[in-house]
Amino acid sequence: xxxxxxxxxxxxxxxxxxxxxxxxxxxxxxxxxxxxxxxxxxxxxxxxxxxxxxxxxxxxxxxxxxxxxxxxxxxxxxxxxxxxxxxxxxxxxxxxxxxxxxxxxxxxxxxxxxxxxxxxxxxxxxxxxxxxxxxxxxxxxxxxxxxxxxxxxxxxxxxxxxxxxxxxxxxxxxxxxxxxxxxxxxxxxxxxxxxxxxxxxxxxxxxxxxxxxxxxxxxxxxxxxxxxxxxxxxxxxxxxxxxxxxxxxxxxxxxxxxxxxxxxxxxxxxxxxxxxxxxxxxxxxxxxxxxxxxxxxxxxxxxxxxxxxxxxxxxxxxxxxxxxxxxxxxxxxxxxxxxxxxxxxxxxxxxxxxxxxxxxxxxxxxxxxxxxxxxxxxxxxxxxxxxxxxxxxxxxxxxxxxxxxxxxxxxxxxxxxxxx
Amino acid sequence: xxxxxxxxxxxxxxxxxxxxxxxxxxxxxxxxxxxxxxxxxxxxxxxxxxxxxxxxxxxxxxxxxxxxxxxxxxxxxxxxxxxxxxxxxxxxxxxxxxxxxxxxxxxxxxxxxxxxxxxxxxxxxxxxxxxxxxxxxxxxxxxxxxxxxxxxxxxxxxxxxxxxxxxxxxxxxxxxxxxxxxxxxxxxxxxxxxxxxxxxxxxxxxxxxxxxxxxxxxxxxxxxxx
Numbered sequence: 001x002x003x004x005x006x007x008x009x010x011x012x013x014x015x016x017x018x019x020x021x022x023x024x025x026x027x028x029x030x031x032x033x034x035x036x037x038x039x040x041x042x043x044x045x046x047x048x049x050x051x052x053x054x055x056x057x058x059x060x061x062x063x064x065x066x067x068x069x070x071x072x073x074x075x076x077x078x079x080x081x082x083x084x085x086x087x088x089x090x091x092x093x094x095x096x097x098x099x100x101x102x103x104x105x106x107x108x109x110x111x112x113x114x115x116x117x118x119x120x121x122x123x124x125x126x127x128x129x130x131x132x133x134x135x136x137x138x139x140x141x142x143x144x145x146x147x148x149x150x151x152x153x154x155x156x157x158x159x160x161x162x163x164x165x166x167x168x169x170x171x172x173x174x175x176x177x178x179x180x181x182x183x184x185x186x187x188x189x190x191x192x193x194x195x196x197x198x199x200x201x202x203x204x205x206x207x208x209x210x211x212x213x214x215x216x217x218x219x220x221x222x223x224x225x226x227x228x229x230x231x232x233x234x235x236x237x238x239x240x241x242x243x244x245x246x247x248x249x250x251x252x253x254x255x256x257x258x259x260x261x262x263x264x265x266x267x268x269x270x271x272x273x274x275x276x277x278x279x280x281x282x283x284x285x286x287x288x289x290x291x292x293x294x295x296x297x298x299x300x301x302x303x304x305x306x307x308x309x310x311x312x313x314x315x316x317x318x319x320x321x322x323x324x325x326x327x328x329x330x331x332x333x334x335x336x337x338x339x340x341x342x343x344x345x346x347x348x349x350x351x352x353x354x355x356x357x358x359x360x361x362x363x364x365x366x367x368x369x370x371x372x373x374x375x376x377x378x379x380x381x382x383x384x385x386x387x388x389x390x391x392x393x394x395x396x397x398x399x400x401x402x403x404x405x406x407x408x409x410x411x412x413x414x415x416x417x418x419x420x
Numbered sequence: 421x422x423x424x425x426x427x428x429x430x431x432x433x434x435x436x437x438x439x440x441x442x443x444x445x446x447x448x449x450x451x452x453x454x455x456x457x458x459x460x461x462x463x464x465x466x467x468x469x470x471x472x473x474x475x476x477x478x479x480x481x482x483x484x485x486x487x488x489x490x491x492x493x494x495x496x497x498x499x500x501x502x503x504x505x506x507x508x509x510x511x512x513x514x515x516x517x518x519x520x521x522x523x524x525x526x527x528x529x530x531x532x533x534x535x536x537x538x539x540x541x542x543x544x545x546x547x548x549x550x551x552x553x554x555x556x557x558x559x560x561x562x563x564x565x566x567x568x569x570x571x572x573x574x575x576x577x578x579x580x581x582x583x584x585x586x587x588x589x590x591x592x593x594x595x596x597x598x599x600x601x602x603x604x605x606x607x608x609x610x611x612x613x614x615x616x617x618x619x620x621x622x623x624x625x626x627x628x629x630x631x632x633x634x635x636x637x638x639x640x641x642x643x644x645x646x
Contacts, residue, residue, distance in 0.1 A: 004518040004529060320516040323477055324577065325505030325533040328498045410497050411478045 003330075006317055007310045007338040016306045017346045023299020024350030025357065027292040027386045028378060032358050034288035036377040038281045049114035049122045051245060052255060053268045055235035062086070062220060063265060066211075066233030067142060070110075073236060078244045078254050083110035084233040085123065086211055088218035089203065090176040094164045099204040101157070101174075104128075105214030105233070109137030114237060123237065130155065132168065132187020134210070142212030146221045146229060150213065154183035157205035158190040174207075177219035183209065289389075296389050300343070300397050307339050307401035315408050322410045335405040339398035347390055354378055424452045425474050425585065430483035432469050432640075443469040445640040446483070453584040456611040456618045458628035461637035467621045468589060470637065474619060475508050475587045476500045505534050509578030509616075511588040515570040517562040523549060523573045524558040530580040548576040552606055568599025575606050585617035586610055592624065604630065 007013070054073070056062055063069060066084035073082040086105035091098050104123070112133070115121045121128045132155065140149040154174075160166055170185045191206050211233065215221035220232035238258075244251050251269070259267045311318070318331060326334070358376035365375040432444040443466045451457055451474060459467045472478030473485055476492060484493045487507065492500060504510075517526045527545035532538065549555045552572040562570055571591060578586050588607060592600035604627050611618045620627060628634050636644030 005520050006518060009520050317516060317518065320510075320512065321518075322498075322501065323475070323504065323510050324530045325501055325581070327501045327533075330533065411472065 003334050003337065004321065005338060006314055006321075006334060007307065008341065012306060012310075013342065016303055017342050017349070019302050020299045020343060020346035021350045021353065023295050023302075024347050024386065024390060025353050026295040027389060028350055028354035028382065029357055029361075029376065030288045030292045030295070031382045031386050032354065032376040032378045033361070034284055035379070035382050036375050037284060039377060040375075049116075049239070050124075050237035051240045051251075051270055052238040052258065053124055053235055054238060054258065054262060054265050055268065056265060062232035062234050063236065064230050064232050066231050066236065067139075068231070070236050073238060073258075078240055078250075080239045080241050081110060081113045082236050082238045083107055083114070084211060084236050085111070086214050086218070086220065086233040088176060088214055088220070090174045090207075090214075090217055092172055092174050092207075094160070094166070094172065097164075099160075100202055101160075102203045102206045103174075103214050103217070104206065104208045105211035106208060107137075107139045107211050108134040111237075112137070114239060124235075126192050128189050128191045128208070130187070130189040130208075132189075134186055136210070139210050139212050141210060141216065142221075142231070146212060146216060148212075150181075151210055152181075152183045152213075153186040153210065155187050155189050155208040156185055157207065158188050160205040161188050174217055176217040178215075178217045178221065181213065181217050183213075292386065292389055293393075296393050299346075300390070300394050303339060303342060303394070304397045304400060307335065307398060308404060311335060311401050311405045311408070318405055318408050319410055322408075328406045331406050331408075332402055336398060336402040339402070340394065343390065343394045343398075347387060351378075351383055424450060424486075424488055426450045426484075426486040426489075427470075427473055427480075428484045428486065430473055430480040430485065432466075432473070432478065433481045442640050444473070444480070447473075447640070447642055448483075449474075449635065449642065451585065451617060451619060453617040454611075454615055455633055456608070456631045457620070457633045457635060458631035459619065459621045459635045459637060460623065460625075460628050461643075465637040466640040467637050469640075470635075471587055471589055471619065471621050474585075475510065476504055502534075505530060506581050507584050509580070509583040509586045511571070511574050511578050511586065511591045513590040513593040515562070515567070515574045515594070517570055517573055517577070519562050522559050522561055523554060523565065523576075526562070526573055527576045527580055530577060534581050536581075545576070545580065548579050549573070551579070552576045553602075566599070567595050568602060571595060571599070571603050572606065575603065575610075579610070579616075583616070585619060588618065588620045590621055590623070592622070592627065600624075 054063075063084070066086070070082045070084045073079055083106070088103050088105070090101055090103050092101050093099075111121065115130070119130045119133075121130060134151070134153045134155070136151045136153060140151060142148065154172060156166060156172075166172070166185055168185055168187060172183050172185060174181055174183060189208065209217075212221060215232065220230065222228065223230045240251065240254065244254060255267055255269045321331060321334070355378055358378040361376040427447055427449045430444055430447045431442060433440050433442045447466070447470060449470070459470060461467050469478065473480060476485065476487070477497065479497060480493065484491050486492070487503065492503070517523070518529065521529065524542070524545050527548055528538075528541040531541035531544065536544070546555060546558060549558050552575050554569060554572050554576065557565060557569060562573075565573065571594075586607070591607065592603050595603060607618050607620065608630055610616045618631075620631065622628055634645045635642055
């Protein structure tokens, strides 16, 4: 085979290659962000600390008698540990600013059993990397009927540490529906709790305190009517025994019995969360594939248009090729292979550029969220998917200018210039 | 082999809107290897169309074209590519060297298409460039060559597959007189020293006068010479 590479010369080819490359970079970036989103969320779910989450089924003030309910569930032989947790929004006056923060209330000694050895805790898929921990492992304020010892221990979001110069031992005042309370910083943690979604527009960081102290702060400890203990919490985290975890059927049966026992609450198993995650990511995949397809189409239609113009402009040279012995097959290869070569070179360049783009996206988001997870993954699978979209679409679209070239009539070859 | 091209009662008609224009009107002619033929006549007389028919790059509306006695009229033009490759060499008024290839590769191109091995094609291409006095400029791209030089490379390319007949369409039309003289001299040598058939379409009487046979055309008919 001998080709003259008639279409691979000049600035137009460079400009076309850059345009196709940019379109390929967009395809690769879309797919790599989608891949990272799926992988990191799946990783968080798989690393989830709890096997079952019991929470309120409807919008309400939470589960009343959280401590007692947790003890009741813990007494089941299938359960290793169950602990109540609470979530609430509170304001902190820091450096003259009134900061809305999202708070997590836990019983330290119990929540510790859900943590990995590396100090990582996943609650409902949200990651918390805890470097320092509470000194008081129990919940003394609750033990005294919400009149017990006030520990005032608080763990703060790393984001607040750098931004407001807070240190271990710093004093901080939080206010909520239950009043104003004082705390002393015991340590810091990084979290995905404030990393995305609508909540990130509102809250400026997160904190973690003893459960009963958060309940008091958020007005969920006592009844506002008569001051009796209500002990409302957001949910109960349940860790089942190893034996039950390995027996799928028994696990399902246990989850069903919990659902039957607590019909007013929502019992969510890890398996159910995986299923929901799959449904969500199918949507993400369809969306990212559609955007990738459109982007690839735009880039490749541009290539098609340029190749079409090239064929029109170099029609006389194509006739000359035919006159000096090139067959239709030769013309086909001349045009088609040129298109594909531009496509492949552009795609390879795009992989290189996308590698740096993915690195930049990761660096940017890791530094802004403080969470070291991948936000864009450019791996072989992503590159292969993008290549299949590109090559498949390119192979079809470029047939048009190619056949236009093949069909150029030889008859005009000897005509004088004014007839070309 | 003494190749012979025969045109028998060839008509070529073009549709231009509602009007049909006849570029050739029943032309019959025979051209053999070893002849140097000039086709002259005013613009629009059908010279180029006649050359198209001889070189099998166009098909007649009526009549027959025979190459060595074989009627090629019904054969599609693309199927005649191997025949054009081996029997004819083409020289164009505007040279039409492939701009992406060097002079050497332009000459090698038809040989490679004909299946000649690369090393052999290169050796022969250099010899041909030597013949036309362009060996020193073998590695130059077309834009680095003057018009006369490009036409000499085009002549070498036309000779690449050792064709029987060279078809030249106004080969000096774009050249200054000195370059034109060199090109005409080369074509003359192809006929006299190398025994090729040479068919030249030209307006220039100096070129026509150097040809043994002269065909004069007017209004799609041969009006002088045969």
